[in-house]
Amino acid sequence: MPKKLILIVIDGLTPAAFELAADDDRTPALKFLAANGAYTRGVSTFPSLTPVCLSSIATGAHPDVHRVPHLVWYHRDEGRIVEYGSSFAAIRAVGTRRALLDAIFNMNEQHLGSDALTVFEALEDAGYTTAAINFTCYRGRQRHASAVPAVTRRPAYAPKRFFFYNLFESDVTGAPLAIFSRSAGSIDAYAGAVGRWLVTRDGFDFLVHYLPDYDFASHVTGPGVSEEALLRSDAAIWALIEAAGGPDEFLDRYAVVVCSDHGQTRIDGTVRLEDAFDGANVIVTASNRAGMVYRTEGTREDSRQLAARLDHEPGVDAALFLEAGEAIARRDGEELRFSRRASGWQTSGDPALLPHPGAFTRAWAALHNPNAGELLVSAGDGVEFDDLGGRSHLGGGSHGALAAADSEVPILTVGLDGAQPTSITDLAPLTLRHFDVEPPAYTRWLADAA
Numbered sequence: 001m002p003k004k005l006i007l008i009v010i011d012g013l014t015p016a017a018f019e020l021a022a023d024d025d026r027t028p029a030l031k032f033l034a035a036n037g038a039y040t041r042g043v044s045t046f047p048s049l050t051p052v053c054l055s056s057i058a059t060g061a062h063p064d065v066h067r068v069p070h071l072v073w074y075h076r077d078e079g080r081i082v083e084y085g086s087s088f089a090a091i092r093a094v095g096t097r098r099a100l101l102d103a104i105f106n107m108n109e110q111h112l113g114s115d116a117l118t119v120f121e122a123l124e125d126a127g128y129t130t131a132a133i134n135f136t137c138y139r140g141r142q143r144h145a146s147a148v149p150a151v152t153r154r155p156a157y158a159p160k161r162f163f164f165y166n167l168f169e170s171d172v173t174g175a176p177l178a179i180f181s182r183s184a185g186s187i188d189a190y191a192g193a194v195g196r197w198l199v200t201r202d203g204f205d206f207l208v209h210y211l212p213d214y215d216f217a218s219h220v221t222g223p224g225v226s227e228e229a230l231l232r233s234d235a236a237i238w239a240l241i242e243a244a245g246g247p248d249e250f251l252d253r254y255a256v257v258v259c260s261d262h263g264q265t266r267i268d269g270t271v272r273l274e275d276a277f278d279g280a281n282v283i284v285t286a287s288n289r290a291g292m293v294y295r296t297e298g299t300r301e302d303s304r305q306l307a308a309r310l311d312h313e314p315g316v317d318a319a320l321f322l323e324a325g326e327a328i329a330r331r332d333g334e335e336l337r338f339s340r341r342a343s344g345w346q347t348s349g350d351p352a353l354l355p356h357p358g359a360f361t362r363a364w365a366a367l368h369n370p371n372a373g374e375l376l377v378s379a380g381d382g383v384e385f386d387d388l389g390g391r392s393h394l395g396g397g398s399h400g401a402l403a404a405a406d407s408e409v410p411i412l413t414v415g416l417d418g419a420q421p422t423s424i425t426d427l428a429p430l431t432l433r434h435f436d437v438e439p440p441a442y443t444r445w446l447a448d449a450a
């Protein structure tokens with residue numbers, strides 16, 4: 001039997017913050033794990049926003065396969081905006097209940113592509129027991145009734161052991177309520193309490209322990225200064241170690257991966273992306289540091305003409321679109337063309353237009369998502385796009401762009417064989433191989449493309 005495996009995802013944790021914590025006595029769990037593991041700086045997907053990233057972690061796919069395009073996007077078949085939660089104002093703009101149903105249920109049941117296989121589905125098909133705490137890309141085989149019928153009676157299909165912000169609880173753990181006073185860190189505290197219960201009962205083969213409070217704090221304060229939040233995330237991890245009987249016993253029982261889903265960039269300016277498309281008859285979905293532009297029946301300009309509207313917008317790092325089988329990145333009227341060939345990336349134009357980590361693979365995959373806009377926009381240094389509710393994180397932190405600060409993530413593996421992962425899309429196949437389960441074919445495609 002392979003060792004049981006725990007995947008810990010600290011949302012928005014930058015490599016720099018992780019590397020400091022790895023040498024800090026105030027974060028004993030991360031320090032202990034770092035001292036016993038192998039560490040790399042890895043890369044996220046694009047847009048580097050949580051619904052997209054967690055779908056990549058769960059499936060080992062980029063958005064061309066998993067099909068979750070952005071935090072906010074236009075659903076062409078249903079003729080409506082899907083908003084997973086850019087801000088309370090943006091949620092109100094599309095209707096609170098609709099946004100919650102999209103974020104909790106529809107993303108997993110409808111938006112997440114049927115060609116993608118989640119790590120929960122693959123492992124439970126092979127007879128393993130999987131568990132997830134608060135992880136928003138949770139699609140699995142087991143039906144769970146709502147724990148709060150007053151809020152929703154809709155069931156969720158998820159891992160066998162499934163804990164989701166008190167809304168779904170497959171087992172009675174006595175963990176405190178997670179959904180209130182978020183700034184006090186109660187979501188990570190809930191995850192710690194549920195995790196302690198699961199470890200104490202040895203109740204899984206594979207657990208995803210998702211800790212969102214650090215990202216929440218980083219949006220408010222900016223990257224790298226949310227130390228207090230990281231102490232709480234660390235405490236939620238330490239709860240697992242204690243429940244196993246101590247550090248040595250913990251590592252005897254479990255292999256561990258610690259990672260984040262994306263980074264964070266300090267924000268000192270905002271752009272209302274819609275303003276650039278006045279009169280163009282397009283639908284713009286912008287949030288954080290990424291935007292999408294969807295053509296409609298009334299749109300007369302082609303994708304290049306739409307991209308050219310951003311030529312003199314200093315807040316835009318790159319406008320991306322497809323043309324005749326090639327991807328094109330445009331900035332200030334300059335273009336870089338790239339396409340994937342069996343022999344590797346074929347490019348023409350100035351590669352300095354896309355100097356970001358994994359940019360070709362990530363931009364290519366984002367553009368080939370059928371749910372994406374015809375035009376994708378990656379924000380420039382320090383710039384955020386206003387969301388549907390007109391909100392931003394000015395003075396704080398944000399992410400979503402192709403830039404390194406948004407895109408680099410810490411990846412620590414403890415007790416795992418094989419090549420060290422370098423992308424968040426490596427984590428699902430790494431997990432499956434650990435359990436002797438063959439990863440989906442699309443993950444081999446990715447390994448070749450890198």
Ligand SMILES: [Zn+2]
Nearest residue numbers: 012050215219
């Ligand atoms: Zn975030």
